[in-house]
Amino acid sequence: MPSPDETTANGLWIVGTGPGRMEYMTGRAIEAISRADYVIGNDSYLEPLRPLLAGKQVIRSSMGKEVERAKKAIELAQSGRVAIVSGGDAGVYGMAGIVLEVLEHSGAEIPVEVVPGVTAANAGASLVGSPLSGDFAAISLSDLLTPLEVIEKRLDAVFSVGIPVVIYNPRSHGRPHNFALAVEHARKYYPATVPVAVIKNALRKGQADPVITTLGEIESVMDAIDMHTTVIIGGNESRIWRMANDVKGIITPRGYQHKYLY
Template sequence: MPSHAEGKGSLAIVGLGPGKRDYMTARALKAIAGADYVLGHAMYLEPLAPLLAGKQVISSSMGKEVDRAQQAIDLARAHAVAIVSGGDAGVYGMASIVLEVLEHDGAEIDVEIIPGVTAANAAASRAGSPLSGDFAVISLSDLLTPLEVIEKRLDAVFSVGIPVVLYNPKSRGRPHNFSLAVEHARRHLDSGTPIAIVRNALREDEKTIIITLAEIEEHEPAIDMHTTVIIGGSESRIWRMGDDVKGIITPRGYHRKYVY
């Protein structure tokens, strides 16, 4: 009888990108097509439904990441397994917890991490070019990171004027962290600093709002857990075409070298 420890299985940790299949990579599609088992949060599996016929699908709810990682590893001893994350699996996704559990478990299985378009880049593409140069990505969720650590990070990145992408800007469980982040931003940035609130980037019901730091309070109700917020840096500005506000531009600095 073949042992499960023989390593005939495989485990793909797959970043699905922002939502629609159009924004998945061919490699991600191929990993799912080749999988016997596909595991993930129901929200991410639903748009994949047409790809999942004939496969074992194990969908779980948020907050069960450790169990899901262990289950994926157990199955991957003998089967082709894909475990999926929205965006890039390596950014607030399943990659780290799967690798942590795998290291502890010691299973000898082939692991491939397949990168995807993370929410920072998806949201930015709907808001002009706010992240043209250096930037930081900070999550406002204090579920796994203490709030005082998050605040120190916010203060540091705002202090040097780089654009900051806020993941998990708000949820019912922590409605106040966003206001804290805004306080830190105001300590360092001009009130005219542009902000993009991007909801459901590259999905159905997408909505992008471009405002300034001075106007953020009145737009706070638009921010929820499906939203990515980009706070521009000290060089970012509103991008206009005629009178229309189109997005944010963070110039790369070509204007310091060329006339155009």
């Protein structure tokens, strides 16, 4: 299926807007929103885009209305140009999956493009060194769409191979115990010395100073962890990164140290 381009009068862009600050959006994301007649999204994702929205029909939605949002975007994209926006990358815990599923079920044929964006994992990692230098996994602790027992199996699977794990949606008022459960699973496989980064509002308004701790001491910062936080639990080879003996972040060596002298 073709992507929307300068010659198409209709079509759909599913746009990852990154962390929420325009300087961290891709040029293609800005172009797609600028060319759209309609821009649809959750209000929290639309607010930072205000400079791009003049003269457009803006349709605001709320959390939990993803299916309705997808249906509306597809309906409008049959005769106009639509950008449906999603924080981070639209294909990573974002809107791309549900929009493409609804489009598939609708039988409509419209030009569509998924525009990538900076994820919470990328944004958070950039603030604490290089914790994700090699293989890593991302797990969401939200059990709204995925049963908790399935999440626990996935946690065991990724921790058992010793790689860094990025935890999305770690802790909310409705499920305050899921992160503590994830820590229990990590401790089955990782020593207490494994470094952990706690990053709140990474590269967005309200960003807090990242906290570097260890798996053995994570309870000391538990109250600071919420739905706006990304937690990076290092792998078996991860270590604290220091400069002049000050803790700066986390490094997960990729293996160069086994091959080169430096």
